[in-house]
Amino acid sequence: MEAFVAKTSMLTPHKISLLILIEAYWEIIETDSTTPEKLEPLLFFLIEKISDEQRFPEPTLKELCDELTKISDNTDNTTNNFSEILLAKLVIIVTPHELTFSIKEMKRFFTRDARKYSLLGIFVRRCILEMNKLMFDDISRLYNAFIEYRDKRTTKPSTLFMKDAYVPLEVSEMTELAQRFHMHKQELIPKNDAESFSHYVITQLRKYGGILPLEIEEKLRKIHDRIPEISSIYYIEFVKYMQTGEYEGALTNFYKYSNFCPDDPENRSWYQYVLLNLVVLHAKFGHKEQAILAIREAIEMARENNDQECLRFALSWLYRLKSSDQTIGTRVSASEQQMLESLISKAKQANFMYLQALGELGKSQRQIQQGSPPTEVFESLLRSSVLNMNCPFKTMRFQGHLLNASVWQTYGSDTLANLFTNEVINNPDPSPEDRVTAICQLADNHVSHGNYLNAFEVLAKSKVRFNGIRRAVSQWVFCFEKLMYQKSFNRDEIFNIGAIEHQIRACCQDDDLFRADFEFNRALYLAKTDRPDEGVDVLHKLINQSCRIGNQNQMLVANYLLKIAEIRIETEDLTSALPYVLSSLCLSERFHYQSSYFLAIIRLAQILLNFELAGRARSMIEKIMPVILAEHSLHLQSIAQYIYAQCLIACINQDLQANRKQSINWQDVLYALDASRIGFKDLESISELLNVLQLINSDADKLRTLSYPFL
Known part of the structure; x- marks a missing residue:
């Protein structure tokens, strides 16, 4: 006959065993005051079992006895075998009356051992309170579950502890009565343990994300099938579907979870937290207008109920959505901006x-976008960092690190950017979204220095961390495909570029930034395949899109303008390239984008070189070369060395034409050419490496006299 399921609020046969062990612990201390140290392992074991959040399902009696035997074997305790003591006391309990009496009788310890605020005392009081609340049917179910629990053991207690113990018959009258009313083989599910376990799973999901292990999935399914009224089960499904990007499943479970909102008007405060979860759902799937509507309703309810905690979270979400909104239709109005500042x-x-730290981070982002001086940006970042140190939400700390890394990358310090990125990666607590952002930043940095092996190794090691988290997986895949694209692009592998382009297109449809990055790479591909005008058209479209959004993407605009200039330089249309270089230079200087600024100066020097202004071009590069070599990417260093070598050669040729004494040493030319050759070789940039070798070959006679190794 199948086992029937019965629910209980707290009391189960396993907890009765723990009560018996607590009673035995206190009795031994009462009779022998010299044994407390020997009983410490048992005390720690009891505390662990009582406070364990993962105590579902509860262990069987055999499993409990095995653990107790290990404790007895590992301690210097020859007189007290905890497993034998437990079994001896269990077999004494024969009737339901003895079961209830043994629990209620523990009141005698309240005066001395079971103190009000001790863990053991609280546990015993809760059990006694639950026992007093049980009806006759509940006691019968508990008793039959206890008999089933006890009779499943395979280990019998020794006769040392069973001198006067009564051993029940195999089939007693009570057992026959239980069979008649289907109360035998009854499984007792403790509701509070199931709730505690589901809350533990929620905290793990929020902290680490990912797909739950099969063992936990089975436990949750068991809870859902047998105690469907536990709302947190639906919340777990809601969070899982959000992380995997399944909108319908997330919405369905959200409404199931919301159905547990009480209808009592006096208890409406619960509903505002349901609204906050709806905000998270809409924000996760990019429905910002619906999210803002839900936030406003939650704010009104929080104000009505004077719930400052809920109001804090609602306002933080409102601020986050408003400050990150990039569409012209929902731009923050003056009144809304004033409201947010208020x-x-x-x-x-x-x-x-939390809200203060979020505000300072948002302020830093706005300052960067508006071209504020770096000192103001770092003041806001410093204030945010100080607040994050005392903020209970660690996610703010990691978002602060990521913003610091992004700022230092913008201002041209790869070393400091890597420092903050590694702070996130090497910490076990970041969310999957924060971690994948940091990993992608680190991989990009490795590639910028020609370390493809390290970049792909970092991505490969982190792959398993993001299984089942749609947003994180999408970002990881896009980063991997982008690096593959860049490597193939540098190698001039046209067929691979086309194949990877199709893969990138498929994974960037839902993200505006990914899509813009894809279009930028597509423009480079068109220019490389002898379609420069088409590539320029794509870049102009990207510039127009960024300008419609506002000033959020001025660094991208500077890069787009500079890339148009480079395409024009490649086609030897220097006159058309000059205004784009100057525009990019002005934008980069205004918004403190150091890498773009230096590259614009290098391209301007390249144009001046063709206008026979070699001296001016040379002095421009010499001013920025120390900073480039100290802090910037290998690609920028290699380009700077290559153009600098061209400037030096042009200066030498001008001296020769004017019959002047040479102001440039050919050894300097050799050093610059060799540095650029090594850099482009490490980057596997074939076309740029060929340009360097071609320049070397054009001056082969002069360089041969210096014993250049490749001539």
Whole structure:
């Protein structure tokens, strides 16, 4: 006959065993005051079992006895075998009355051992309270579950502890009565343990994300099938579907979870937290307008109920969505901006550190976008870092590190950018989204220095961390495909570029930034395949899109303008290239984009070189060369060395034509050419490496006298 399932709030046969062990622990201490140290392992074991969040399903009696035997074997305790003590006391309990009496009788320890605030005391009081609340049917179910639990053991207690113990018959009258009413083989599910376990799973999902192990999935399915009224099960499904990017499944489970919202008007405060979860759902899937509507309703309810905690989270989400919105249709109005600043001010007054830190991070982002001086940007970042140190939400700390890395990357310091990126990667607590962002930043940095092997190794090691998390997986795949594209592009592998382009197109449809990056790479591909005008058209479209959004993407605009100039330089249309270089130079200087600024100066020097202004071009590069060599990417260093070598050769030729004494040493030319050759070789940039070798070959006679190794 199949086992029937019965629910209980707390009491189970396993907890009765723990109560018996607690009673035995206190009795031994009462009779022998010299044994507390020997009983410490048992005490720690009991505390661990009582406070364990993962105590579902509960262990069988055999499993519990095995653990107790290990404790007894590992301690210097020859007189007290905890497993034998437990079994001896269990077999004494024969009737339901004895079961209830043995629990209620533990009140005698309240005066001395079971203190009010001790873990053991709280546990015993809760069990006694639950026992007093049980009806007759509940006691019968508990008793039959206890008999089933006890009779499943395979180990019998020794006769040392069973001198006067009554051993029940195999089939007693109570067992026959239980069979008649289908109360035998009854499984008792503790509701509070199931809830505790589901809450533990929620914290793990929020912290680490990913797909749950099969063992936990089976436990959750068991809870869902047998105690469907536990709302947190639907919340777990809601979070899982959000992470895997399945909107319908997330929405369905959200509404199932929301159905547990109480209808009692006096208990409506619960509903505002349901609205916050709806905000998270819409924000996760990019539905910003719906998210903002839900936030406003949650704010109104939080104000109505004077719930400052809920109001804090609602305002932080409102600020986050408003500050990150990049569409012209929902841009922050002056009144809304004033409202947000007012909310941040109130957060400071109320000492809401999370909202203050979020505000400072948003302020730093705006300052970068508006071209504020770096000192102001770093002041905001420093204030945010100080707040994050005391903020209970670690996610703000990691987002601060990522923003610091991005800022230092913008200002041209790869070393400091890597420092903050590694702070996130080497910490076990970041969310999957923060971790994948840091890993992609690190991989990009490796590639910029020609370390393809390290870049792909970093990505390969992190791949398993993001299984089942759609957003993180998409970002990881896009980064991997982009690096493959860049490697093939540098190698002039045209067929591979076309194949990878199709793969990138498929994984960037849902993200505006990914799509813009794809279009940028497509423009480079068109230019490389002798279609420069088409590539320039694509770049102009990207510039127009960025200008419609506002000033959020001025660094991208500077890069687009510079790339148009480079395409024009490649086609030897220097007159057309000059205005694009100057525009990029002005934007980069205004917004403090150091890498773009230096590359624009190098391209301007290249144009001046063709206008026979070699001296001016040379001095421009010499001013920025120390910073480039100290802090910037290998590609920028190699380009700078290559153009600098051209400037030096042009200066030498001018001296020769004017019959002047040479102001340039050919050894300097050799050094610059060799540095650029090595750099482009490490980057596997075939076309640029060929340009260097061609320049070397054109001056072969002069360089041969210096014993150049490749001539």
